Amino acid sequence: MSAHGPMPKSSWIFPALAVALFVVATALGLTFTPTAGGLVFAAVLLAILFGTVFAAVHHAEVIAERIGEPYGTLLLTLAVTVIEVALIATIMLGDKPVPALARDTVFAVVMIVCNGLVGICIFIGGLRYREQDVQVSGANLYLSVLFVMATITLIMPNYTLTAPGPFYSAGQLGFVSVVTLLLYGVFLYTQTIRHRDYFISGGGGDAANGSLLSNRMLALSIALLLVSLLAVVLLSKKFSLVVDVGIASIGAPPALAGVLVALLILLPEGVAAISAARKNDLQKSINLALGSSLATIGLTIPAVAVAAFALGMQLELGLSTQDMVLLVLTFVISMLTFGTGRTNILFGLVHMVVFAVFLFMVFVP
Numbered sequence: 001m002s003a004h005g006p007m008p009k010s011s012w013i014f015p016a017l018a019v020a021l022f023v024v025a026t027a028l029g030l031t032f033t034p035t036a037g038g039l040v041f042a043a044v045l046l047a048i049l050f051g052t053v054f055a056a057v058h059h060a061e062v063i064a065e066r067i068g069e070p071y072g073t074l075l076l077t078l079a080v081t082v083i084e085v086a087l088i089a090t091i092m093l094g095d096k097p098v099p100a101l102a103r104d105t106v107f108a109v110v111m112i113v114c115n116g117l118v119g120i121c122i123f124i125g126g127l128r129y130r131e132q133d134v135q136v137s138g139a140n141l142y143l144s145v146l147f148v149m150a151t152i153t154l155i156m157p158n159y160t161l162t163a164p165g166p167f168y169s170a171g172q173l174g175f176v177s178v179v180t181l182l183l184y185g186v187f188l189y190t191q192t193i194r195h196r197d198y199f200i201s202g203g204g205g206d207a208a209n210g211s212l213l214s215n216r217m218l219a220l221s222i223a224l225l226l227v228s229l230l231a232v233v234l235l236s237k238k239f240s241l242v243v244d245v246g247i248a249s250i251g252a253p254p255a256l257a258g259v260l261v262a263l264l265i266l267l268p269e270g271v272a273a274i275s276a277a278r279k280n281d282l283q284k285s286i287n288l289a290l291g292s293s294l295a296t297i298g299l300t301i302p303a304v305a306v307a308a309f310a311l312g313m314q315l316e317l318g319l320s321t322q323d324m325v326l327l328v329l330t331f332v333i334s335m336l337t338f339g340t341g342r343t344n345i346l347f348g349l350v351h352m353v354v355f356a357v358f359l360f361m362v363f364v365p
Contacts, residue, residue: 007217011058012224014051018231021048025238034245042242049235050264053083056228057268062221071192074291079229081295084109084265085303086233090240100316102304103154103166104258107323109296110150112262113289114330115355117270121277121285122337123348131342132282138191138198139338142290145187147331149180149297154327158318166318173315177302184298201283239264255362266292282343322365326358 021044024030030041060079067075088105125132153176158165160172168176191199243257269288276284301317308315319327333354337347 007220008058010051011055014048014055015224015228015231017048018052018235019227021045022231022234022238031238031241034249042246045235045238045242049232049239050267052228052231052235053264054268056083056225056232057272059221059225059228061272063218063225066218074188074192078295078299079225080265080269080292081299082229083232084261084296085300086236087239087261087265088300088304089307090236098254098257099308099314100254101258101261102301102315103317103319104255105261106258106296106300107154107319107327108255108259108262109266110146110293111326111330111355111358112259112266112270113293114146114334115351115358117266117273117289118286118334118337119348119351119353119355120270121273121282121289121348122343123345123352124274125277125280125282125285126343126345126348128278129280131344132277132280133201134283134286134338134341134343135198135201136338136341137195138283139286139290139341141187141190141195141198142286142294143331143334143338145183146290146293146297149183149294150327150331152176153180153297153301153317154319155324156318158324166316167314168317170309173305173309177305180298181302184294187294187298199283199287201281253362253365259359259362286338320365322361326354326361329354 031038056079060075064071064075084105088102122132156176157168157172160168162172163169243260246252247254247256269292273285273288276282276288305315307313333350337343337351
C-alpha cells in the first residue's frame with residue numbers, strides 16, 4: 001500500500017475492532033470453548049487479530065517511507081517483534097505453561113524466514129528477472145550475527161554442564177541474554193550508522209518521496225501503529241486459548257504452536273518482502289527477512305527470559321538433534337546463496353525444499 005494515497009479504512013477499523021473486542025470479551029467474560037459459539041468467537045478473534053497485525057505493518061510501512069532505508073525496514077522488524085514477544089510470553093506463561101514455546105517459535109521463525117520466505121522471494125525474483133543482486137557485505141553481516149545468536153541460544157544449551165540440557169542455568173541464561181542484546185545493538189549501529197550503505201540497493205536508500213507524506217498523516221500513522229500493537233498484545237491471551245484447544249483437539253505436536261505464532265507474526269512482513277522481490281528489490285526483501293530472524297533472537301529471547309525469571313520458570317531452549325541438523329543445513333545453504341551476491345531460481349528452490357522438510361518433520365518427526 002502506498003504511503004501517499006488515502007489511508008485504507010481497514011488500517012483504522014481493525015485496531016478499533018480489536019480494542020472493542022477486548023473490552024467486550026473482558027466485560028462479559030467471553031473465552032474460547034470447543035462449541036458452536038466458541039468457534040464463532042474464535043473466527044471473529046482470528047479475523048480481527050490478522051487484520052490488526054496487517055494494519056500495524058501498514059502503518060509501519062507508511063512511517064518507513066518517510067524515514068527512508070534502512071531505518072524503514074528496521075521499524076517494520078521492531079513492530080513485528082513487539083507482536084511476537086507479546087504472543088510468546090502470553091502463551092508460554094498462560095494457564096498451561098509451555099516452557100519450550102520460545103524455542104519452538106524462534107526456531108520456526110528462523111526456518112520460515114531463512115528458507116521459506118527467502119526461498120520464495122529468490123524464486124519469484126528469478127522467474128521474473130533471471131538473476132537478482134544483493135549486497136554481499138550486508139548479507140555477510142546478517143548471517144554472521146544470526147549464526148552466532150542461533151548457536152548460543154538453540155544449540156549450546158544441549159551441551160552445557162552447569163544445568164542439564166536443554167536448559168540454561170539462571171546465570172547462563174542471563175549472560176546469553178546480555179550477549180544477544182549486545183550483538184543486536186551493535187548490528188543496529190552498523191546497519192543504520194556505521195555501514196549503512198551495506199544494506200541499501202543500488203537504487204539508493206533514502207525515501208526520495210517521503211516528504212510527500214504530510215506531518216498530520218505521519219502523526220496519525222504513528223498513533224494508529226501504537227494502538228495496533230497494543231491491541232495485538234491485549235488479544236494475545238485470547239489467541240493463546242484458541243491455539244491450545246485447537247492443537248489438543250486435532251492431536252497435533254506441541255511444536256505446531258510455535259509454527260502458528262511464527263506464521264501469524266511473519267505473514268504481513270512476508271507479504272512486504274515478496275512484493276519487494278517482485279519489484280526487483282531483493283535487497284529490501286533480504287533486509288526484511290534476515291532482519292526478522294535477528295530481531296526474533298536478539299530481542300525475544302532476552303524479553304522472554306526476563307519474564308520467565310520473574311515468574312520462576314525454566315526456559316527449554318536446546319533443539320533436538322533433528323532440528324539442529326536442519327539449522328546447520330540452513331546456515332550452509334544461506335552462505336552459498338548470498339556468497340556471490342547474485343541469485344537465481346535454483347537457490348530459491350533449494351531453500352523452499354529445506355522449508356518443506358522442516359514442515360513435514362513437525363508432523364512426522
